[in-house]
Amino acid sequence: MKEKTRRPKRTASEEEESMQRTLTDVRGFRAWGAYSGVKSKRRDIALIYSEVPASAAALFTQNVVVAEPIKLSRRHIRSGRAQAFVINAGNANACTGEQGRRGAEAMADATAEALGIDREVVLVASTGIIGRTFPTENVVNGIKTCALKLSELRLAGTLAANAILTTDTFAKESFSTTRIGGKRVHMGGIAKGSGMIHPEMATMLAFIVSDVAISRELLDEALREAVDDSFNMITVDGDTSTNDMVAVMCNGLAGNEQIREKGLIYDTFRAELKSHCTELARQIVSDGEGATKLIQYDVEGAPDRNAARKIARTVSNSNLVKTAIFGRDPNWGRIVAAAGRAGIRYDPDKVDLYIGTSKTLIKLLENGQPLDVQRRKLKSLMRAAYIYVLLDLHQGEARATAWGADFSYEYVRINAEYST
Numbered sequence: 001m002k003e004k005t006r007r008p009k010r011t012a013s014e015e016e017e018s019m020q021r022t023l024t025d026v027r028g029f030r031a032w033g034a035y036s037g038v039k040s041k042r043r044d045i046a047l048i049y050s051e052v053p054a055s056a057a058a059l060f061t062q063n064v065v066v067a068e069p070i071k072l073s074r075r076h077i078r079s080g081r082a083q084a085f086v087i088n089a090g091n092a093n094a095c096t097g098e099q100g101r102r103g104a105e106a107m108a109d110a111t112a113e114a115l116g117i118d119r120e121v122v123l124v125a126s127t128g129i130i131g132r133t134f135p136t137e138n139v140v141n142g143i144k145t146c147a148l149k150l151s152e153l154r155l156a157g158t159l160a161a162n163a164i165l166t167t168d169t170f171a172k173e174s175f176s177t178t179r180i181g182g183k184r185v186h187m188g189g190i191a192k193g194s195g196m197i198h199p200e201m202a203t204m205l206a207f208i209v210s211d212v213a214i215s216r217e218l219l220d221e222a223l224r225e226a227v228d229d230s231f232n233m234i235t236v237d238g239d240t241s242t243n244d245m246v247a248v249m250c251n252g253l254a255g256n257e258q259i260r261e262k263g264l265i266y267d268t269f270r271a272e273l274k275s276h277c278t279e280l281a282r283q284i285v286s287d288g289e290g291a292t293k294l295i296q297y298d299v300e301g302a303p304d305r306n307a308a309r310k311i312a313r314t315v316s317n318s319n320l321v322k323t324a325i326f327g328r329d330p331n332w333g334r335i336v337a338a339a340g341r342a343g344i345r346y347d348p349d350k351v352d353l354y355i356g357t358s359k360t361l362i363k364l365l366e367n368g369q370p371l372d373v374q375r376r377k378l379k380s381l382m383r384a385a386y387i388y389v390l391l392d393l394h395q396g397e398a399r400a401t402a403w404g405a406d407f408s409y410e411y412v413r414i415n416a417e418y419s420t
Helices: 012-020 068-079 097-115 136-149 154-163 216-228 264-286 305-316 319-326 333-340 375-381 409-416
Strands: 029-034 045-060 081-091 122-129 172-180 183-192 205-210 245-250 294-302 352-356 361-366 386-392 398-405
Touching: 029 136, 029 154, 045 068, 045 136, 045 154, 045 205, 045 216, 068 081, 068 097, 068 122, 068 245, 081 097, 081 136, 081 205, 081 245, 097 122, 097 136, 122 205, 122 245, 154 172, 154 183, 172 264, 183 264, 205 264, 216 245, 216 264, 264 294, 264 398, 294 305, 305 333, 305 386, 305 398, 319 333, 333 352, 333 386, 352 375, 361 375
Parallel strands: 081 122, 205 245, 294 386
Antiparallel strands: 029 045, 045 081, 045 245, 172 183, 183 205, 294 398, 352 361, 352 386
């Protein structure tokens, strides 16, 4: 069920080291998270800084309604260079008009001035409630505090990860070490996201940094592919937002010969980036508002990749499927019904369906026909926090994976009271 990649196998010491480290362990990167007063009693400004200009790439929300920081960052990323990410939480700066535009510009200006860099290499992001007047003065003061306290300490990376949260219940972080071009390369990331999560990037922010040397063109291509198979394959509630952003900086301080063409070395980097995006995406889903379970939906044996993706995404976004799994109700009919309305033509009489955990998958359907299954055993398996759903169409070689959360009573409560 797990996809094979070219990612090199790590030693036990490297795995342990990665679990303990943050993005500030990547060469040449410093960070901080500060309190500006926008959010009550919580850090709400994050700054991530590269000591040297870096190759950069970013992808943004596909919503027609776009927040002011997204408009600004879309312009700045055209150069393929960046040196700082600055993020505020507590106010989305969306649907704020001219006042919000000036606020986003002020964030870039304050960051550039405090760090002594060009404003065009600053990418700006915001997250929070839509339509509230943007608190420019507070945010700018928070940026100045962050700039003064920028640090390579591991704590600094974690503070930045905590400063971008909204309804999240924990900070999302990733770190890895691998060898690329004969050099030891580090990669680290942070993300936020809990509600309004849906394929095509929704209500999520992610920032990844690496000390690898890679051309901006190949970095952009690698990021697009990584996001397509990770952040674009998750769902919590089917809603989308105005502020979504995934951005990456690679400053080249690992000392490898710059990756300028495709091949084994590029494939290694691409697999590493995809691994980070997948890990952060799964953390987002596992922290879905009110969620009690993370669900992995694997579709195999599809006629082509697009078919596999559409079915996986349709099933993962079904409220009936999500509520059944929350209630530990093995109502597999909801799964096959959702797959059947994905807009893909296939023969349902060839389909096998499994539900369970990573250790035990129970086959419920074979060649489109139900099997005699011990429902009590299945309900017991569905107590697990990580549930697997495998749909094998037996009609091709293509496969896809999507991730989703279950749908609980708590989700309704959180969103009924969100702005109050």
